[in-house]
Amino acid sequence: MIKSLRGRLFIGLTAIILVTGAIGGTFAYNWAFGEAIEMQDSVLIQLASLAQGHGFSGGQPLHGVEEDTEVWLIESGKAPQGAADDRELFTLRDGLQVATWKSQPVRVLLRTRSDGSRFAVAQPTAVRDETARDVAFRTLLPIAVLIPCLMVVTALVIAHSLRPMVRLAGDLDARRADDMTPLPLEGTPSEMHPFIVSINGLLARMHLLIDQQRRFVADAAHELRTPITALSLQAENLDSVALPETARERVVALKQGMTRTKHLVEQLLALARHEGIASSPAGMPLASLDGVAREVVAGLLPVSLDHGIDLGFALVEPVTVRGEPVMLAAIIRNLLDNALRFTPPGGTIDVGICRENNAAILQVEDTGPGIALADMDQVFEPFFRSSPPEGEGTGLGLSIVKRIVDSLGGGIALENVASAGRSGLRVTIRLPVAEAAAERPE
Known part of the structure; x- marks a missing residue:
C-alpha cells in the first residue's frame, strides 16, 4: 500500500488519464476509421460520375488515381459476359456493395447508363481497410503524445501543490526544540x-x-x-x-x-x-568575550591552584559578540568547572579565544579522561552523568551551556583529544561576531 500522498495522487491521476485516453482513443480510432471508409466511398462515387458517359473495353485502372489505391473501372456491357466474376457483377443491383472480383473481396459501385450498358468502379477492401487504419492511427498520434505530456504536467502540478506542505515540514525540522512560535497561515493553501x-x-x-x-x-x-x-x-x-x-x-x-x-x-x-531566553540575540548588548573570559579565569585561579592544575590562556584575542555578560560568564564558568572537576592534579586547562571569519571561537581543552563515545550524544541532556558517574557534578553544566549557546545563535562541539601519553576533552563554541562597529565594551 502506497503511504505517500504524492504517490497516491500521481497514480490516481495517471490512471484517470490512461483510462480516459484509452476510451477517447478507441472512439477516435473508430470514428476516424469510419470517416476514412466513407471518404473512399465518396471517391468511388465521384469516379463513377466521371465515367458515366464513357465506355471501356474491360477492367482497367483509372488514369489519374494513385496506383497504390488500386481503383478499377469495369465495363460489363449490356449483357453478362466474360469471366464468372464479371457475370456475377452484372447481376448485382446499382449502388455501393461488397462483392468478389478476381478472387478477392472488393467494394464496388455499379451504375447503368442510359443505353442500358453497365459499368462498375471497384477497390479491394484490404486496400481500403489499410488506408483507413493508417488514417485512424494518425488520428491517435496526438493522443499518444499528449498522454505522457499530461503525466509530466500532473507530476509537476502535484509537486507544486504540495510544496507548501514540504516547506512547512522543512521549517519545523529546522526549528530549535524550544521554539514554540506559531506557524503562519498566510501564504499557505x-x-x-x-x-x-x-x-x-x-x-x-x-x-x-x-x-x-x-x-x-x-x-x-x-x-x-x-x-x-x-x-x-x-x-x-x-x-x-x-x-x-x-x-x-x-x-x-x-x-x-x-x-x-x-x-x-x-x-x-x-x-x-536561561531556558526562558529569547531565541534571537539581535536585541542583546555588545559584550567583550575575551574580557568576560579573563574575569572568570581570574576568579577560578585559586581553585585551580588548590587542585594543582595549570589554568591559563593558550590564545586570547579581542572579540566582541552580542550577549549578556552574565550569559557569557555562565558558559565559560560551567566549562571550566567541568574541566577542573575531571582534570587530575598536575594537569592543564587551556582557554583559547580568537576570531575565525565571522565567528568568535571559544575553546577549552583539558587533560582529563574525556567523554565516552557512547555518552557523547547525551551529555547535553539535563541531569545526565557519565557511567559510572565521576566527581560531584549535577549533570546540568553542559545542558546550561548548550541552551545559552543556542539562544545566542551559536554552536557547540565536543571532541576527545588523544595523543602519545595524553588524553583530554576539547570543547569548541562558535558565536556570531557582533556586526555593529560600535565602541568596544568595557
Missing part, C-alpha cells in the same frame, strides 16, 4: 489551515507546559536556597565549637553535602533562567 491551526494549538499547549515546568523548577530552587543557606551557616558555626574528632568528621561531610546541594540549587536556577 486553505486546505492546510485546519492542520496548521491544530499544530499551533499543540505548540501553545507545549509552550504552556514548558513554562509551568520552568517556573516550578525556579520556584522550588528559590525556596530551597534560604534553608540551605541557613544550614550552611549553622555548619560553619560548628567550627568554633569543641567537638570530638568523630563529630568533626561528620561536620566536614555535612558541609561538603551542603556545598553540593547549594551548587545544585544554583544550577537549577540558572537552567530555569
Whole structure:
C-alpha cells in the first residue's frame, strides 16, 4: 500500500488519464476509421460520375488515381459476359456493395447508363481497410503524445501543490526544540489551515507546559536556597565549637553535602533562567568575550591552584559578540568547572579565544579522561552523568551551556583529544561576531 500522498495522487491521476485516453482513443480510432471508409466511398462515387458517359473495353485502372489505391473501372456491357466474376457483377443491383472480383473481396459501385450498358468502379477492401487504419492511427498520434505530456504536467502540478506542505515540514525540522512560535497561515493553501491551526494549538499547549515546568523548577530552587543557606551557616558555626574528632568528621561531610546541594540549587536556577531566553540575540548588548573570559579565569585561579592544575590562556584575542555578560560568564564558568572537576592534579586547562571569519571561537581543552563515545550524544541532556558517574557534578553544566549557546545563535562541539601519553576533552563554541562597529565594551 502506497503511504505517500504524492504517490497516491500521481497514480490516481495517471490512471484517470490512461483510462480516459484509452476510451477517447478507441472512439477516435473508430470514428476516424469510419470517416476514412466513407471518404473512399465518396471517391468511388465521384469516379463513377466521371465515367458515366464513357465506355471501356474491360477492367482497367483509372488514369489519374494513385496506383497504390488500386481503383478499377469495369465495363460489363449490356449483357453478362466474360469471366464468372464479371457475370456475377452484372447481376448485382446499382449502388455501393461488397462483392468478389478476381478472387478477392472488393467494394464496388455499379451504375447503368442510359443505353442500358453497365459499368462498375471497384477497390479491394484490404486496400481500403489499410488506408483507413493508417488514417485512424494518425488520428491517435496526438493522443499518444499528449498522454505522457499530461503525466509530466500532473507530476509537476502535484509537486507544486504540495510544496507548501514540504516547506512547512522543512521549517519545523529546522526549528530549535524550544521554539514554540506559531506557524503562519498566510501564504499557505486553505486546505492546510485546519492542520496548521491544530499544530499551533499543540505548540501553545507545549509552550504552556514548558513554562509551568520552568517556573516550578525556579520556584522550588528559590525556596530551597534560604534553608540551605541557613544550614550552611549553622555548619560553619560548628567550627568554633569543641567537638570530638568523630563529630568533626561528620561536620566536614555535612558541609561538603551542603556545598553540593547549594551548587545544585544554583544550577537549577540558572537552567530555569536561561531556558526562558529569547531565541534571537539581535536585541542583546555588545559584550567583550575575551574580557568576560579573563574575569572568570581570574576568579577560578585559586581553585585551580588548590587542585594543582595549570589554568591559563593558550590564545586570547579581542572579540566582541552580542550577549549578556552574565550569559557569557555562565558558559565559560560551567566549562571550566567541568574541566577542573575531571582534570587530575598536575594537569592543564587551556582557554583559547580568537576570531575565525565571522565567528568568535571559544575553546577549552583539558587533560582529563574525556567523554565516552557512547555518552557523547547525551551529555547535553539535563541531569545526565557519565557511567559510572565521576566527581560531584549535577549533570546540568553542559545542558546550561548548550541552551545559552543556542539562544545566542551559536554552536557547540565536543571532541576527545588523544595523543602519545595524553588524553583530554576539547570543547569548541562558535558565536556570531557582533556586526555593529560600535565602541568596544568595557
